[in-house]
Amino acid sequence: MSDFLYFFTFQDSSIAFVVIGITLLGIGSAYVGTYSFLDKKALLGDAISHAVLPGICLGFMLAGEKNPIYIVTGAFLSGALATFLTSWLKSNTRLSDDAIIASILSIFFGFGVVLLTVIQKSGNPEMAGLNQFIFGNAIAILEEDLYIYGGLAILIIITLTAFRKEFSMLVFNADFGKSIGYPMGAIRLVFNVLMILAVVIGIQAIGVVLMAALLIAPGAAARFWTDKLGKLLLIAGAFSAVSGILGTYVSFVIPQMPTGPWVVVFLSLFAFASFLFAPKKGVLSRFIARKYYLKKTHQDHLLKLIYHGLESGKNSFPIEEIYESFPYRKRQTKHTIDELLKTDLLTLNQGLIDFTSKGKSEAKRIVRLHRLWELYLNEYMNIAPDHVHDSAEKLEHILTPELEALLENRLNYPKLDPHQEAIPRDNDEL
Amino acid sequence: MIINVDSPVLEIHDLTVSYDQSPVLWNVDLSLPAGKLIGILGPNGAGKSTLIKAVMGLIPITGGYVKLFDRELNEVRSRISYVPQRESVDWNFPASVLDVVMMGTYGKLGLFRRPGKKEKKIAMDCLEKVGMQAFVDRQISELSGGQQQRVFIARALAQEADLYLMDEPFAGVDMATETAIFQLLQEMTAAGKTVIVVHHDIHSAMNYFDWIIMLNLHLVASGPKAQVVTEELLRKTYGGKLNLLTKVTDIIRQKDFNPLKS
Numbered sequence: 208m209s210d211f212l213y214f215f216t217f218q219d220s221s222i223a224f225v226v227i228g229i230t231l232l233g234i235g236s237a238y239v240g241t242y243s244f245l246d247k248k249a250l251l252g253d254a255i256s257h258a259v260l261p262g263i264c265l266g267f268m269l270a271g272e273k274n275p276i277y278i279v280t281g282a283f284l285s286g287a288l289a290t291f292l293t294s295w296l297k298s299n300t301r302l303s304d305d306a307i308i309a310s311i312l313s314i315f316f317g318f319g320v321v322l323l324t325v326i327q328k329s330g331n332p333e334m335a336g337l338n339q340f341i342f343g344n345a346i347a348i349l350e351e352d353l354y355i356y357g358g359l360a361i362l363i364i365i366t367l368t369a370f371r372k373e374f375s376m377l378v379f380n381a382d383f384g385k386s387i388g389y390p391m392g393a394i395r396l397v398f399n400v401l402m403i404l405a406v407v408i409g410i411q412a413i414g415v416v417l418m419a420a421l422l423i424a425p426g427a428a429a430r431f432w433t434d435k436l437g438k439l440l441l442i443a444g445a446f447s448a449v450s451g452i453l454g455t456y457v458s459f460v461i462p463q464m465p466t467g468p469w470v471v472v473f474l475s476l477f478a479f480a481s482f483l484f485a486p487k488k489g490v491l492s493r494f495i496a497r498k499y500y501l502k503k504t505h506q507d508h509l510l511k512l513i514y515h516g517l518e519s520g521k522n523s524f525p526i527e528e529i530y531e532s533f534p535y536r537k538r539q540t541k542h543t544i545d546e547l548l549k550t551d552l553l554t555l556n557q558g559l560i561d562f563t564s565k566g567k568s569e570a571k572r573i574v575r576l577h578r579l580w581e582l583y584l585n586e587y588m589n590i591a592p593d594h595v596h597d598s599a600e601k602l603e604h605i606l607t608p609e610l611e612a613l614l615e616n617r618l619n620y621p622k623l624d625p626h627q628e629a630i631p632r633d634n635d636e637l
Numbered sequence: 638m639i640i641n642v643d644s645p646v647l648e649i650h651d652l653t654v655s656y657d658q659s660p661v662l663w664n665v666d667l668s669l670p671a672g673k674l675i676g677i678l679g680p681n682g683a684g685k686s687t688l689i690k691a692v693m694g695l696i697p698i699t700g701g702y703v704k705l706f707d708r709e710l711n712e713v714r715s716r717i718s719y720v721p722q723r724e725s726v727d728w729n730f731p732a733s734v735l736d737v738v739m740m741g742t743y744g745k746l747g748l749f750r751r752p753g754k755k756e757k758k759i760a761m762d763c764l765e766k767v768g769m770q771a772f773v774d775r776q777i778s779e780l781s782g783g784q785q786q787r788v789f790i791a792r793a794l795a796q797e798a799d800l801y802l803m804d805e806p807f808a809g810v811d812m813a814t815e816t817a818i819f820q821l822l823q824e825m826t827a828a829g830k831t832v833i834v835v836h837h838d839i840h841s842a843m844n845y846f847d848w849i850i851m852l853n854l855h856l857v858a859s860g861p862k863a864q865v866v867t868e869e870l871l872r873k874t875y876g877g878k879l880n881l882l883t884k885v886t887d888i889i890r891q892k893d894f895n896p897l898k899s
Binding site (some may be wrong): 245247369370371372373375376378379380382383384385386387388389390430433434435436439 | 690693694695711714717718721725726727730731732733736737740743748749751752776778792796
């Protein structure tokens with residue numbers, strides 16, 4: 208607890224710096240990553256983040272120490288080379304995208320690991336810090352590094368905000384942009400530079416192996432919550448920043464704990480929670496919607512059953528007969544009858560079920576939709592009368608009042624369905 | 638039968654286009670009059686979309702040149718509007734109908750500047766013209782095929798151009814939308830605009846267009862409907878593959894370089 212308070216009250220100014228840095232970094236990479244996720248180029252981010260490792264090592268070898276300028280420049284150049292090679296190979300060979308990305312990723316990363324081993328064998332006392340670039344360590348970031356990483360993050364955020372309309376067009380419809388004379392090639396170049404920069408600023412805190420997660424996961428998680436670009440960017444930025452801060456906290460509390468994996472753990476929690484609980488698109492809300500729909504169809508079928516009984520001359524319906532009509536589903540049927548009684552569609556009197564007037568008109572509506580649809584299939588699609596029932600059985604639950612009006616109009620308010628049964632209207636006597 | 642006109646809106650001179658190795662358009666040479674509704678017809682793979690993409694500079698050309706209003710494309714871009722195929726974009730992109738239509742104003746707006754009230758007004762007016770004003774705040778992922786096409790046409794109208802190049806605006810739309818779009822295009826040509834439409838259905842083409850271009854890897858015909866719609870030319874356009882031309886294309890594809898490229 209005291210660790211928690213110490214960390215989150217920012218008594219230590221270096222912690223405040225780290226938190227500011229990781230927040231900026233998180234927002235910046237989530238912004239870039241959301242665009243590349245929408246552009247379906249998620250894998251490119253992964254390739255770039257692995258491909259910066261040889262640049263980091265070369266920068267270290269040239270400087271002889273962990274100099275942020277050398278390392279950032281090396282990482283940027285190596286990321287840029289990987290990006291350039293990716294598009295060059297694409298236009299000059301017949302290799303598929305995934306083959307190109309996989310090769311670039313593994314070749315660059317392999318080369319980087321070789322360089323890293325060489326540096327470790329050299330016995331340079333500074334090399335301890337270099338391992339952190341694999342999985343990241345936010346706490347070890349020095350204040351002077353933070354100015355560089357934070358500054359670059361702000362540059363990314365400002366550029367993306369200022370050119371939002373251009374980048375949106377690049378992702379949505381680049382051909383149209385080209386047709387109105389926008390330099391789409393240059394805009395793509397700027398975007399790629401921003402993407403490489405986002406990777407470069409994340410390598411110290413998150414590490415090259417997991418940086419791609421910070422690019423892609425926030426946008427992918429946020430996509431469950433909204434269909435608006437502005438909101439999408441905000442939510443992605445928030446997910447990313449919060450995960451970044453929590454990951455940093457864990458690596459502050461537990462010594463020797465790398466930051467990157469923990470940031471990814473928290474990001475995954477956000478993504479998983481979005482996948483499960485987001486309204487409309489989440490698994491849970493789709494599950495509930497389906498449950499609700501099944502319940503509704505059972506109610507509809509029950510009302511229809513009673514209606515058919517009354518239609519064939521019965522005066523009332525014993526409840527036991529309803530149970531028998533839905534064998535093996537007695538519990539569900541009982542539940543549905545209770546619901547219908549509660550919503551005032553049915554009455555129950557001494558074991559006999561009857562409609563209320565509200566229930567009768569609802570039952571008529573369902574039967575009407577069923578029979579109208581059967582007639583439509585028969586008349587307009589030339590489907591034989593003995594083939595129309597199954598389709599109507601499903602569509603009676605979903606046809607809207609507008610479609611009902613359209614069907615009535617198209618069929619000219621018919622009296623009988625293809626089986627010569629009456630199509631009931633609200634004022635008709637049963 | 639290729640009929641040329643004086644002071645054409647669009648002049649295509651000896652245009653050859655190849656994708657990678659394979660030539661898809663051979664020596665297309667035509668000129669088109671202003672104020673007409675013009676249809677580009679041809680079978681699948683005839684190079685119809687390729688032709689208008691080449692005109693818009695979206696794909697490199699192997700030989701020949703294109704002139705619009707007797708100028709280079711870059712000098713007259715603001716007077717030209719291009720409507721890509723509806724399927725060429727991802728409609729799941731998080732944008733509203735208004736966002737997409739407003740893109741039509743970006744050409745005049747220029748880089749960096751953000752659209753404001755004036756641009757929104759133009760976009761709203763254009764949405765009204767295609768009967769989509771009620772959908773202004775709708776997300777584009779929720780639109781039907783016909784509505785998507787109307788949004789694309791509204792975006793083109795927002796460009797306030799003189800020449801419109803539309804790639805399959807009638808593909809996959811319902812009858813009501815097809816009629817509405819056709820009426821709109823007629824109004825545009827009546828107002829002096831030129832509209833060039835890539836179209837796949839011959840039967841409706843006979844009703845829709847004033848001027849018809851028939852294409853099948855090479856130019857078969859270009860001229861007023863009454864003069865070019867003959868059984869012979871239709872057979873030449875649609876009647877089977879051009880075996881010889883296809884064989885030549887195959888030979889070129891097997892080479893390591895494209896001999897048509899200078």
